[in-house]
Amino acid sequence: MGTFADIVTIAKWEIRRTLTQMSKDTLPLAIVLFAALVLVMGFTAQSGMHLQDGMYTIGVDDPTLAQVLASDTRFTVYELDDATLWNNRQAFDLVIYRGTALPATTERGRAAQKTVQRDYGQYTASVYNRQEDLFAAYPLWIDIQTVKSELDFTATQSGQYISARPGAAAPEPEGDLLDVPTPSPTLAVTSEELRTSLAETESSNSQLSRYTEMLSSSDTGTTFKTPSQLSPPLPFDSIILIFIFIFPLYFSSQFFMMSIMNERIERKGELLLSTPVSAPAIIVGKMLPYLILMLAISAGLTVYIGAPVSIILPLIPVILFFLANALIIGMVSRSFKELSFISIFFSTIATSYLFFPSIFANVHVISLISPLTLIVLTLQGTAYTATDYLFSTALFWLTAGVLFYVGIRNFSEERLFSEHGLLTRIREFVGSSLSEKHTFASLFLLNGFAIPFVFMAQMMCLVVFFNLPMPFSLILLILFGAEIEEMAKAVGIYTLYARDPSFFSWRNLLLASGATALGFLAGEKLLLFATLAEITESVFGSILFLSLGMLWLPLFLHFTAVCVVATCLKLGGRKWLVPGLVLATVIHCLYNLYFILGWLT
Amino acid sequence: MKAKNIAIIVKKELRGLMNERTILLAILLQLFVALFSSFLMVGLTSMYDPSSLSKYSRFRYSVAYVGNDSALNDYLSNSRDFTVFSMELSPAVTALQERKLAAVVYVPDTAPDAQDPVKITLYTLENDLQSAIVNVKLKDIFLSYEKDLRTLRKARITEQPVPLAFNPTRGGGDFFEFVYGLLIPLLLFMPAIIASALVIDLITEEYQHETLETLIASPVTFSEMVWGKVIACEILIPIQAGAWIFLLVINRIAILNIPQIFVLVTISSLVPILIGALTALHYRERTAAQFIFSTALVVVLLLILAIPANPLNMVTRLAVGSAGTGQWLVLAGVAVAAVVFSVLLQLYAGKVGREHHAG
Missing domain, CATH: 3.40.190 (D-Maltodextrin-Binding Protein; domain 2)
Incomplete structure (x- = not known):
C-alpha cells in the first residue's frame, strides 16, 4: 500500500507542478491554437493543398x-x-x-x-x-472472391517469389477437391446502389492519392467492382485517422520527456531523490498523469469517431513504448539541443516503423508488424485475432518493459547528474545493469533482453528492403541483419571492456563470449517460438532467424563472432572495435549465405 | 549592436553543436527520411504498377479460365503475362489454394449485348503480394474487354465523353510528381523546422540553466545574444539545403533555377526561426515554448499550403522550370515577412534586455 500511496502523491505533485510551471497564458493560447487548427483544416480541405500548382x-x-x-x-x-x-x-x-x-x-x-x-x-x-x-456504360462487373491459401509462405521458402510455375498442362490439384458453387450470373444489388458506390470512388480520388500514382479505390459499399476500380485499396482514410491518434501521443510523451529533463537541470531532482520514495515509485508516479492523459485522448477520439473500442488495445503498448523512450531520452540528453535532436530522431524512426507497414494493410502480411495495421483493419471492419495482436504488439511490450527497467535502475544521483557525453552515458546505463559479482549471468540476461530491440531493428530493415527486387533485398537483408546482431552482441562486451580492460583475461574472454552467445540464442529462440511464426516462415524470415531446430550451430556462430570482437578489443584496444565488428559481420554473412544459398556445398 | 559581439555568440553556439554531435543526428535523420521516401516510392509503385520492376514483367502467371467462352479468353491467351488453362471451377479453385495457379476467372453465359451486365467472378489469394500484382495485370485486360462491351452497347448510351487518344509513352514520368511536387519542397524546408526548434532550445537554455546572469555581466548585450543565436541557426539552413540539392543532383534529378531556390529557401526559413525566437523569449521555458511553437507551426504550415503560389509551391515550380514572374512576388512577400518579424524580435529583445539589466 505504501508504494501505491507514494505513486499517487508523486503523480499529484507532478500535475500541480506542470500546471504552475507553465505560464498563465499557455493554456488559453493552446486552446486558441487548437481552435485555429480546426478552422485551418476546414479551410485547407476546402481550398485543397497547393503544393503542385502550375507544374x-x-x-x-x-x-x-x-x-x-x-x-x-x-x-x-x-x-x-x-x-x-x-x-x-x-x-x-x-x-x-x-x-x-x-x-x-x-x-x-x-x-x-x-x-x-x-x-x-x-x-x-x-x-x-x-x-x-x-x-450500357458499365457493362462489366467483377466480383472478387479471396481464397485463403494454407501454404501461405512455405512455398516461397526456397527463395522463389512466386510459386505458380507455368507448365504445359493444366495443373492438377493434389488435395481433396473443394466444392465451389457456380457463381450466380446476376448482381445481387440494384443499379442505384452501384451508382452510389461509383460516385464515392469518384469523389474519394482526392489530392492525397495523387502521390500514389493510381486511381484509388477505397472500400466501396459493394463487393462488385468495375475494371477501373480493381487496384488494391489503399486505406488512406484510416491512415489519416491514425495520424490524428498518434499526434497527440507524441505531444504528451514530449511533456513527460521534459519533466524528466527538468529534474536534472541544476540538480533540481535532488530533493525528490532524498525522500524515502523508491525510484520505481517516482518514475511511475511522474508517468501516471501522462499515461492517463494519453489513454483519455485515445478513448475520447475513439468515441468521437464512433470506432470500436477494441482499437485502443493496440494503442496501449504503443503509448507505453513512447513513454519508455521518453524516459530514457529525458535521462540521457545533456542539453535541450540534444533532447530535441534525439526526440526528433526517435519520433521519425518510430513513425516510419508504425506507419509505412500499415499502408500495405490490404496487401501483405508484412503490414502486421505494426500495431497500427490492427487499427486500420478494425476501422475497415475486419476484426483482428489474438495471434495477430500478440504478433504485432509483442515487440512493443517487451522493449517498453526493458527500457523502463533500465530507466529505473539508473534513476540515481550518480547517473542523473553526470555530465558525460551521450555515448558514455548510454554505456554507463548499460553498465549499471551488468553486476560486478555475477558478471557472466548478467551478460547472459543483457543479451537475452537485447533481442526485442534487435528484432525491431531487423523488422525495420525488412520493411525497407522487402520491396526491392529480389536479389538486392536478400543481399541487403543478410548484410544488415548480421550487422545489427553483431552490434547488439558487442554492446555488453564493449561495456565490460570500457569499465575495466584488465578484466579480459583469455579465460574471462571465452566465458564472456559464451555467456553472450547463450543469452542471445536463448532470447532469440524464446521470442521466435512465442510470436514470430508468420514472418519466420517467409524467405525473408529464414535469413533473419535462420536455423530453428539446430541449436549448436547458431550457438557456435554467435560464440565465434563475439570472440572475434572481444579478441580485437583485447589485442587492439578501443580503436579495433569497428574492424572487429566488420569481421564478425562478414563471418555471420558467410554463415547465412552457406545455409540459404547452399554455397560452399 | 556590435557585429563582433554577435559573431562571438554565433561561434559559441556552432561550436556547442559540433561538440555535442547533435548535427550528426540531424544528418542521419535526413538520410533516413530520404531512405524512407525512396522506399515509399519504390514500394508503392511496385505494388500498384508492378511492371515498373522488370523482374515481374518477364514472368507468365498461370490462370484458369472457367465457364462460357468469350472475347476475354482471347485477350488472356494473347497476353504475354498469362498462361491460360480451361478448367472446371472446383479443381481450379483447389489448385489456386495450393498455389498452382495465380488466379481463377469465371465467366457466365451472359450475352455481350444483353440488357444485364456481364458479371465475372475473380478468385484470388487472400492477403498476398502476388495476387495484388496479378490483379493489376488483369485490370488492363478487363479494361479492354469492358471497352469492347461498351462499344457493343453504344446505342444505349445517351452522352459520350469527348474522345481523347493517348499514344503509349516509353515509360518514365512515374516519380516526377512525387520527387518534384513533394520530396524536394519537403527536404528543402525541413532544415527550417529543425533550426527553429533549435533556436528555442538555445534561448530557453540560458534561462533554465541560469547562465543568463553571466552573459548579461559580459559586454555582450541581450539583443546581441539573441541575434547571435538566430544567426547561428540561420547559417545551418543554406548548408543543409545545399547538401540536399547536391545529393539530389548527383542522383541525376535535374533541378533548375538552383540559385533562386537557394535564396527563396534561405529567406523563407528565417521566418519560422524568428517566430521561434519570439516564442522562446516570451515563455523562457522549453516545454511551453516548444509546445506552443509546434502547434502554431502546424497551423501556419497548413494555412500556407492552402494558399496558391506559396513558397513551397514556388520551390516546386522553380525546380521544374515553370515559375514565371510570380516567383519574384513570392520572394518579395517572404522578404517582407522576414523584415517584419526581425523588427518585432529586435523590439521585443530590446524590451526584455532592459528588464534584465534593470532587475
Missing part, C-alpha cells in the same frame, strides 16, 4: 477538355485554335490536338501525359455515371 503548361484545342483540365491546379491551360496550337506546340509540356494528346519528349512531358490520362479517366467516369442505362 505543367498545356495547350488544348477542345473547350470541354480545356475546362476539365483547368479544374486541376497542376495544369496551366491555354485554350487555342488548331493552327496556333500546332505552331506553338514546342512551348507546351503537352498539347491536345484534334483528339490526341501529344506530350513533349521530356520527363515533364511524360509525367504530364500520365496526369492528363488520369484526369481524363475521371472525366469519362463522371460522364458514364450520369447514364440512365448504367449497364
Whole structure:
C-alpha cells in the first residue's frame, strides 16, 4: 500500500507542478491554437493543398477538355485554335490536338501525359455515371472472391517469389477437391446502389492519392467492382485517422520527456531523490498523469469517431513504448539541443516503423508488424485475432518493459547528474545493469533482453528492403541483419571492456563470449517460438532467424563472432572495435549465405 | 549592436553543436527520411504498377479460365503475362489454394449485348503480394474487354465523353510528381523546422540553466545574444539545403533555377526561426515554448499550403522550370515577412534586455 500511496502523491505533485510551471497564458493560447487548427483544416480541405500548382503548361484545342483540365491546379491551360496550337506546340509540356494528346519528349512531358490520362479517366467516369442505362456504360462487373491459401509462405521458402510455375498442362490439384458453387450470373444489388458506390470512388480520388500514382479505390459499399476500380485499396482514410491518434501521443510523451529533463537541470531532482520514495515509485508516479492523459485522448477520439473500442488495445503498448523512450531520452540528453535532436530522431524512426507497414494493410502480411495495421483493419471492419495482436504488439511490450527497467535502475544521483557525453552515458546505463559479482549471468540476461530491440531493428530493415527486387533485398537483408546482431552482441562486451580492460583475461574472454552467445540464442529462440511464426516462415524470415531446430550451430556462430570482437578489443584496444565488428559481420554473412544459398556445398 | 559581439555568440553556439554531435543526428535523420521516401516510392509503385520492376514483367502467371467462352479468353491467351488453362471451377479453385495457379476467372453465359451486365467472378489469394500484382495485370485486360462491351452497347448510351487518344509513352514520368511536387519542397524546408526548434532550445537554455546572469555581466548585450543565436541557426539552413540539392543532383534529378531556390529557401526559413525566437523569449521555458511553437507551426504550415503560389509551391515550380514572374512576388512577400518579424524580435529583445539589466 505504501508504494501505491507514494505513486499517487508523486503523480499529484507532478500535475500541480506542470500546471504552475507553465505560464498563465499557455493554456488559453493552446486552446486558441487548437481552435485555429480546426478552422485551418476546414479551410485547407476546402481550398485543397497547393503544393503542385502550375507544374505543367498545356495547350488544348477542345473547350470541354480545356475546362476539365483547368479544374486541376497542376495544369496551366491555354485554350487555342488548331493552327496556333500546332505552331506553338514546342512551348507546351503537352498539347491536345484534334483528339490526341501529344506530350513533349521530356520527363515533364511524360509525367504530364500520365496526369492528363488520369484526369481524363475521371472525366469519362463522371460522364458514364450520369447514364440512365448504367449497364450500357458499365457493362462489366467483377466480383472478387479471396481464397485463403494454407501454404501461405512455405512455398516461397526456397527463395522463389512466386510459386505458380507455368507448365504445359493444366495443373492438377493434389488435395481433396473443394466444392465451389457456380457463381450466380446476376448482381445481387440494384443499379442505384452501384451508382452510389461509383460516385464515392469518384469523389474519394482526392489530392492525397495523387502521390500514389493510381486511381484509388477505397472500400466501396459493394463487393462488385468495375475494371477501373480493381487496384488494391489503399486505406488512406484510416491512415489519416491514425495520424490524428498518434499526434497527440507524441505531444504528451514530449511533456513527460521534459519533466524528466527538468529534474536534472541544476540538480533540481535532488530533493525528490532524498525522500524515502523508491525510484520505481517516482518514475511511475511522474508517468501516471501522462499515461492517463494519453489513454483519455485515445478513448475520447475513439468515441468521437464512433470506432470500436477494441482499437485502443493496440494503442496501449504503443503509448507505453513512447513513454519508455521518453524516459530514457529525458535521462540521457545533456542539453535541450540534444533532447530535441534525439526526440526528433526517435519520433521519425518510430513513425516510419508504425506507419509505412500499415499502408500495405490490404496487401501483405508484412503490414502486421505494426500495431497500427490492427487499427486500420478494425476501422475497415475486419476484426483482428489474438495471434495477430500478440504478433504485432509483442515487440512493443517487451522493449517498453526493458527500457523502463533500465530507466529505473539508473534513476540515481550518480547517473542523473553526470555530465558525460551521450555515448558514455548510454554505456554507463548499460553498465549499471551488468553486476560486478555475477558478471557472466548478467551478460547472459543483457543479451537475452537485447533481442526485442534487435528484432525491431531487423523488422525495420525488412520493411525497407522487402520491396526491392529480389536479389538486392536478400543481399541487403543478410548484410544488415548480421550487422545489427553483431552490434547488439558487442554492446555488453564493449561495456565490460570500457569499465575495466584488465578484466579480459583469455579465460574471462571465452566465458564472456559464451555467456553472450547463450543469452542471445536463448532470447532469440524464446521470442521466435512465442510470436514470430508468420514472418519466420517467409524467405525473408529464414535469413533473419535462420536455423530453428539446430541449436549448436547458431550457438557456435554467435560464440565465434563475439570472440572475434572481444579478441580485437583485447589485442587492439578501443580503436579495433569497428574492424572487429566488420569481421564478425562478414563471418555471420558467410554463415547465412552457406545455409540459404547452399554455397560452399 | 556590435557585429563582433554577435559573431562571438554565433561561434559559441556552432561550436556547442559540433561538440555535442547533435548535427550528426540531424544528418542521419535526413538520410533516413530520404531512405524512407525512396522506399515509399519504390514500394508503392511496385505494388500498384508492378511492371515498373522488370523482374515481374518477364514472368507468365498461370490462370484458369472457367465457364462460357468469350472475347476475354482471347485477350488472356494473347497476353504475354498469362498462361491460360480451361478448367472446371472446383479443381481450379483447389489448385489456386495450393498455389498452382495465380488466379481463377469465371465467366457466365451472359450475352455481350444483353440488357444485364456481364458479371465475372475473380478468385484470388487472400492477403498476398502476388495476387495484388496479378490483379493489376488483369485490370488492363478487363479494361479492354469492358471497352469492347461498351462499344457493343453504344446505342444505349445517351452522352459520350469527348474522345481523347493517348499514344503509349516509353515509360518514365512515374516519380516526377512525387520527387518534384513533394520530396524536394519537403527536404528543402525541413532544415527550417529543425533550426527553429533549435533556436528555442538555445534561448530557453540560458534561462533554465541560469547562465543568463553571466552573459548579461559580459559586454555582450541581450539583443546581441539573441541575434547571435538566430544567426547561428540561420547559417545551418543554406548548408543543409545545399547538401540536399547536391545529393539530389548527383542522383541525376535535374533541378533548375538552383540559385533562386537557394535564396527563396534561405529567406523563407528565417521566418519560422524568428517566430521561434519570439516564442522562446516570451515563455523562457522549453516545454511551453516548444509546445506552443509546434502547434502554431502546424497551423501556419497548413494555412500556407492552402494558399496558391506559396513558397513551397514556388520551390516546386522553380525546380521544374515553370515559375514565371510570380516567383519574384513570392520572394518579395517572404522578404517582407522576414523584415517584419526581425523588427518585432529586435523590439521585443530590446524590451526584455532592459528588464534584465534593470532587475
